[in-house]
Amino acid sequence: MNTTNIAIFISGKGSNALNLITYFKNTEQFKICLIFATKENPELERSCAVNNIEFHFSVKNGIELEKDQVQLCTSKSISWVVLAGYLKQIPPSFIALFPNRIINIHPSLLPKFGGKGMYGINVHRAVLAEKESKSGITIHYVTEEFDKGEIIAQYNLDIEEDETLETLETKIHALELHYFPMVLEEVFKKK
Structure with a gap:
């Protein structure tokens, strides 16, 4: 059986990356072999060391980053x-x-609340400001335009009347942790 090698790029806390490492740890078919971070992350770096995954941290930009x-x-x-x-x-x-x-x-139901500058708390703030009744997550292919790639999967949740930024962020993150690994595995198996 051939192994599919996976790289994960992160800029934040790395909780989704840690979750993916755990999810794919004991599979022979899929191997996370590189974490590329644009922010220092000692916890993720330790997890990579334990799991034999290369961790690379870079503050470069533009062509140097791409190289x-x-x-x-x-x-x-x-x-x-x-x-x-x-x-x-x-x-x-x-x-x-x-x-x-x-x-x-x-962290939204694209095409709503996507594009440059729309990430994390910025998305949740916009969702609440627009008084949306639902929010959720979108897993999609990446194209040259921010958040415009073909949608692979979406999962939603109801927004409560007393929803706060913190409660919405927590609920959305729970959706990410639950669904992201499973959707990735299904996509990897099909291609």
């Missing part, structure tokens, strides 16, 4: 790139190396 990403993904024979709270735009030349093989998770 690092291409070199690392090539050296690890990466088949899939997963964006788990990654806030930088993926350059077209990198997308061309992984056509329909870069997947992002977004």
Whole structure:
């Protein structure tokens, strides 16, 4: 059985990446072999060391960042790139190396509340300001435009009348942790 090598790019706390490491840890078919972070993350770095996953931290931007990403993904024979709270735009030349093989998770029901600057608490604030009755998560392919790629899956929840930023963020994060690994596994198996 061939192993599918996976890279995860993050910019945040890394809780989705930690969850994915745990989920895929004991599978022979799928192996997370690279975590690429744009923010220091000692907890995630320790988890990578324990699980024999390369952890790479970089503060570079633009072409220098892309060169690092291409070199690392090539050296690890990466088949899939997963964006788990990654806030930088993926350059077209990198997308061309992984056509329909870069997947992002977004904390709203796209196309609503997507695009540049719409991430994390910014999304939840906008959802509550618009008095939406539902919110959720979208798992989608990455294209050159922020949050415009083909939707793979969406999961929603009801917004309560007394919903706060904190409660909505907690509920959305629970959806991410529950559904993201399963959806990724299904997509990886199909391709």
